Amino acid sequence: MSGGMGVDGGLLEAFREALKLAWRLMESGAAEWRGLLGVVGGGYVEPGPSGCLERGAVDVLPTGRNMYTIDPGKLPTPSAWRLGVRAAREALEKARRLTGRYPETVGHILWSIDGFKAGGEQLAAILYMLGVRPRWGSGGRVEGLEPIPLEELGRPRIDVLVRISGIVRDALPNYIELINRAVALVVKLPEPPEENYPRKHFLEFLEKLGPGREEEALARVWGDPEGAYGAGVNYAVYSSSWRTLEDLGKVWARWSSTLYLDSGRSRESVELLLMQASKLDAIVRHHYTDEHDPTNCCCYYAYQGGMQALAEALGARPVNLVVDTARGEPTARTVGEELARILHAKLLNDRWIEGMMRHGYRGAAEIMKKVDHLYGWQATTRSLPDQAWNLLAEKLLSEKVRRWMRRVNPYALEEMTRRMMEAVERGLWRPSRKAWKLLLDARMEVEAVLEGEAGPGVQAGEVRVYAPRDVPQWAREMRVVEEAWRRVRRGG
Template sequence: MINLNIKEILKKIDWQDPVWQKIKEEILDLNQRIEDSKEIESLLKGFSGGYIPAGPSGLITRGRDDVLPTGRNFYSLDPYRIPTKSAYEIGKRLAEKLIEKHLNEQGRYPENVAIFWMASDIMWADGEGMAQIMHLIGVRPVWFGNGRIKGFEVIPLKELSRPRIDVTIRVSGITRDNFPNCIELIDEAIQKVASLDEPPEANFVKKHALEIMDKTNKDFRTGTLRIYCSMPGTYQAGTQLAVYASAWKEEKDLAEVFLYWNGYAYGKGIWGEARHKEFAEVLKSVDVTYNKVVSDEYDLFGCCCYFGTHGGMTAAARHLSKKEVKAYYGDTRDPENVEIRDLADEIRRVVRTKLLNPKWIEGMKRHGYKGAGDISKRIGRVYGWEATTQEVDDWIFDDIARTFVMNEENREFFRQNNPWALEEITRRLLEAWERELWDPAEDVKKALKRLYLEIEGWIEESMDEVKGEFQGGSIDVVTSEEVEYWKSKMQEALR
C-alpha cells in the first residue's frame, strides 16, 4: 500500500515553477471561495426578508467551480444555450457508442432507441442526452455567436455513414415543465428528418412514421409523435406505484400501467394530447431502452422514477414488440471517457460500490432512523428494477438478505432504530421470492421466513395497544382486472 504523506510531497514542489504557481493560485482561489460560503447566514437573511446575491448552480464534481461561494440565491441556466458545444461532442460519442454496442451484439443497427430524458441531463450535463438524441436521428445544433441555439441542420447521410436511428422519448415532468423549448426543438428535428427524401431503410424515423400512419390511418403529424410524458400537471410514470402496491401479476400489467400513465404526446403545437395508441405503436419498434448517469452523487437507486420510467418503458416495449429489447445505461461521469453498458452491469456497479459497501452502510447507520429508512428505500428500488426488467442477478438479492436481514449486528441496528424499515426490506425479498423473480440460495431460504416472523414480533411489541389490521407478510395482489372502475379507465385509454 502506498503511503502518501501530503506534507512531504508539498515540500518537494518547486513553487517558483510557473505551472505550479498557477496551480497554487487556483487552489488558493478555490479555498477562499469555500471560506466565503455563507449558507447559514444567507438562510437566516432570507427568513428575515433580506437580499441574497444571485449565483449559478451545478455540480462541482463536473468542473463547475463557479458555484462557489455557496449560499447564494442560485439560478439554473439559460435553456436556450442547450446543448452547449462541449455537451454536443459528448452526446455524439454517446450516440456512436450506443450504436456500436448494439451492432456488435445484435449484428444490426438499432431502429428505435427509447430514452428517458431527465431534467438532470440539462441542468447538470448541459444537454449531453439532448445532443445524443440529435446525433442519433442525424441532425446537429446550430449556434449563434453568443452560444445560444439558433436551430439545427440535417447531417447528410453520406457524412453520417449510417442509417438515421429513430427515438422514442419519455421526458420527465420537470423537463416538460421547465424546458419546453428543448422539447420543441427535438420535435421539430424529428419532423424534419421524417420528411426527408431518403429511403426508409436509411431513415428509420421516416420508416416508422410511415408505418404508424398506415396502421392508424392518420396524418404525418401523428406519425412523427415521439415525445411522451404523463398528463399535464402530473408526475411519475405510474409503474412504480403499481410495483409498490403489488398491483400487478405479470409484465403485461406493468406495460399497460406505463402506457396508461404516459400516453400523452408533447411537441410543437401539441402539448399533452392523449395519444395512447400512437405511443403503443412507436414502442413496438423499440430495440433499446436507455438512460445515463452523470455523477456519482446520484444513481439508478436514488429515486423510484428511474425504475418506474426506464423500467416501465422496458416492460412496455418488450410486451408490445414481443421481442428481446436491450436495456442500456450511459455513463458520462468522466466526460473524457464516456461509456455505454448493459443496465444489468450498471445495477451491479452501484450495488457493489454503494448498497453492499460496508463503508456506505456504516455511513447510513450513523443517521439512525433516517439512515435505516433510506437503506430500505434503495432496496425497494432494487426490487422495482427486477419487477420491471428482470435485470437484477440472484446473488444481489442473496447478499442483500445476508447483509441486512441475516447479519445480527445490522438486524439489531434496525431493531433499535427503525424496525419498520427492516420489515419492508424482508417483505420485498419475500415478494420477489414468491413471484419467482429471485431463486434464493439455500441458506437464505432457511433464514428469511423465520427472521420475518421475528421482525414482525418486534413491531407487534412496539405497537402495544394499537389496534387495527396490519398487512403483515402476506402480499395481496390486485390488478385492474379486479377493480371495475380502474379496468374501464384502462380500456378506454388503451383501446
Template sequence: EVRRVVEFIRDVVLPKLEQTTEEIDSVVAALSGRHVLPGGSGAPTRGMVDILPTGRNFFSVDPFRIPSPTAWITGKALGDALIERHMNETGKPPESIGMVIWGSPTMRTMGEDIAEAFYLMGVRPVWNSRNGRIEGLEIIPSGELKFPRVDVTFRTSGFFRDSFPNLMELLDDAVAMVTALDEPVENNFLRKHVLTEVEELVKRGIDPETALREASFRIFSDPPGVYGAGIPAAIDAKAWEKSEDLGEVYITWGGYAYGKGVYGEDRREVFRRRLSDISLVVKNEDSREYDLLSSDDFNAYFGGFVAAVKTVSGNYPKAYSGDASDPDRVRYRSIQEEVKHVFRSRILNPKWMEGLMRHGYKGAGDLSRAVDISFHWDATSDVMEDWMYDALSEKYALDEKMQEWFKEVNPYALQNIAERLLEAASRGMWNASEEMKKRLEDLYLDVEGDIEERTDA
C-alpha cells in the same frame, strides 16, 4: 502546468469549498425571510467550480441556449459510444430507440441528452454567434454521418415538459426535417418507419396529412399537470402480477404526445406503436454522485420504459445506462452491468452501510429503501440475480449486529426488508433456499412481535 493547477486549487477552489458552510446559514436566512444570495447551478464534480459555494438561491439556464456548443461535443461522443456498443453486440446500428429525458440533467449539462438525440437523428443546432441562442436546426449530410439516421422516441419527465417547452418543439422539428429528407430509407430509419405507418393509416381511411402527423409523434410525457410514471406506487401497493402489468401502468401515465401545436394529447395507442418498434432503451447520467439505485425515479422512468416495450413487443429490449460523468470518457453499460456495479461499489459496501448507520432512524430507512429499489428494478427489468438477493439477506437482514441496530433505531425498516425479500421469493424473482426463507420468515415474525410490544406498552 502543474504550478497553474496548484495555484488554481489554492486561490480558487479551496476558498470556495471553505465557504460551503453557508448552506445552513442560507437556509436559516430563507426561513427568516431574509435575502439569500443568488448563484449558478450544476455539478461541481464535473468541473463546474464556478457554482461554488453552495447554499445559494440557484438559478438554472436560458432554455434557448440548449444544447450549448460544449454539450453538442459531449452529445456526439455519447451518440458514437452508443452506436459502437450496439454494433459490437449485434453487428448493426439500432433502428429505433427509446430515450428518457429529465429536466435537472438538462440544466446541469446544458443539454447533452438533447444533443445526443439530435446527433443520432442526423441534425445539429444552429447557434446565434452573438448571444449563443439556438436559431434552428440544420441537416447533417448523410456523407458526414457514421451511421443511418436513428428513430428516437422520447419519454420526458413532467419537470422537463414544464421547463423546456421550446425543446419539445425543437425535437419535433427535428423529426419533421429528417422525415422530409429525400434519401434511401436504409440510411434514414426515422423516415422508413414514418412512411410505413403513414401508408397503413391511409389504408384505414385517414387523410394523408393527419396520418403524417400521427406517424411523426415521437415526444411523450404525462398529461399536463401530472408528474411521475406510476410505477413505484403500483409496485409498493402490490397491484401487479407480472412486468406487463407495470408496462401498462407506464403507457397509461406516459402516452401523451407533445410537439408543435400539440400539448398533452392522449395518444396512448400511438405510444404503443412506437414501443413495438423499439429495440433499445437509453438513459444517461451526468454524475457519479447518484446512480440507478439512488431513488425509485430511475426505475420508474427507465425500468418502466423497458417493461412497456416488453409489454407491447413481447421481448425485453436492450437497455443502456450512459455514463457522462467524465465528458472526455463517456461510456455505456447495460442496466444489468450497471446494477451489478452499483451493488458491488455501494449497496454491499461496508463503509457505505456504516455511514448510514451513523444516522440512526433515517439511515435505517435508507437501507430499507435500497432493498425496495433493487426489487423495483427486478420487477420491471429482470436485473437481479440470486446472489444479489442472497447478499441483501445476509448483510442487511440476517446479520446479528445489523438486526440489533435496526431493532433499536427503526424496527419498521427491518420488517420491510424481510417482507420485501420474502415477496421476491414468493414471486419467483429469487430462487431462495428453504432455509433462507425460513430465517426471513422467523425474522419478520420476531420483529412484528417487537413492534406490537412497543405499541401496546
C-alpha cells in the same frame, strides 16, 4: 519542473487555481448561513449561478446565493453537444455489440437534470442519433437545425421515442420543439428506409393511423398529461397492484400516453405510443453525477424499467442502457451492470453499511429504500441474478445488521424483508438455502417485535396482490389502454 530549482509556470498556475477553489469552498459555510438569514429576514440575497461542481461548474462557489439556472434557448451548449455525440456513439456501439446490429429505435428517458446540470447533453445525443446537429447564433442560442450527411454519420439515422418528465414539459418546452423539428427534418430527406429509420417508421405509422394524421406520425415526445408527474409504475409496485409484466407495462403506457406537439399542444394517443414502443431496440438514460444512483429513487425504475416492461409485453427485446458521463468520458452499461456496480459500492460494502449505521433510524430507512428500489428494478427488468439477491440477504440479514435494524427501525426491517419475500413468491428470486433461512428468521423476528402494534386495516407482513382489472375504478381508468392494446396486437 524546468532548469534547476525553477517551477513550471503551468503547475504554479494550477496550484493557484486550486487555492482559490479551496478558499471559495471554505467561504461556503458562512455564505450558506448569511443566505438563510437573509431569506428568513426578508433581506437581499446575492444571486449566483447553479450547476454541478463535479462537472467543473466552479462558479457555483461560494454557495448560499440565490441561484439562477440556464437560458433554455442555448441548449444544447456546444460543449454538451460534443459530449452528447460521444455518448450517443458509445450507446449505439454498446447496443450493436450486444445485438449484432444498430438499433432502429432508441427510447430515451429525458429529465430536467439534463438541462440544468449537463447543458443539454442527452438532448444532444438524441439529435445526433437522428443525424441532426444544432446551428448556434452569435449569442450562443440555438437558431436552427441541419441534417448531418449519411456519409459523415457512417451509420443509419436512428429513430427515437422520448419519454420526458413533467418538469421538462413545464420548464424546457424547447426540448420538445427541437426533437419534433429534428424528426420532421430527417423524414423529408430522400434517403432509403434502411438508412433513415425515422422516415421508414413515419410511413408505417401513417399507414396505420390513416390520412390527415401526419403530425402525430411525426411526433416522438411523450409524457404525462398537463399538470401530472411521474410514470405510475412505482405506485403499482409499492402497492403490489400487478400480476404480470404486461400489467406494469400498461400502467406505464397509461401515464405516458400524452403526445407533445409544437407550440405547447398535446393530445392523448395510446395506440401510437404502443406502436412506437413495440419497435424499441434499446433504451437509454444518461447518468450525470454520482450524487445519485438508480437505487436512490423509485422514479428510476418507474420510468426506465417501465419502458422496458411495456416494450417486452409488446414483443420487443430492447437493450436497456445507462450511459455514464459523470467523469467526462461516456461509458455505456446495461441496467444489470449498473445495478451490480451500485450493489458492490453500497449495499454489499461494509464501510457503506457502517456509515448508514451511524445514522440510526434514518440509515436503516435508507437501506430499506434501496432494497425496495432494487425490487422495483427486478419487477420491471429482471436484471439481477439470484446470486446478487443471495449476497444481499447474507449481508443485510446477517445477525449484526439485523439486530441493529430491529433496534433502531423495526419498520424498515419489516418492509425490506417483506419485499424480499414478495420477490420469492413472484418468482423474481430463487434464494439459496442459506439466504432463505436468513430471510425466514428475519421475518419471524420482526413480526414478533411488531405483533400487537398493527390493528385492523393494516397490511403488516401480508402481501395482497391485485391487478388493475380486479378493481372496477382501476379497470375503467385502464380501458383506453386495453382497447388500444387489442387494436395494435391485431394489427401486428
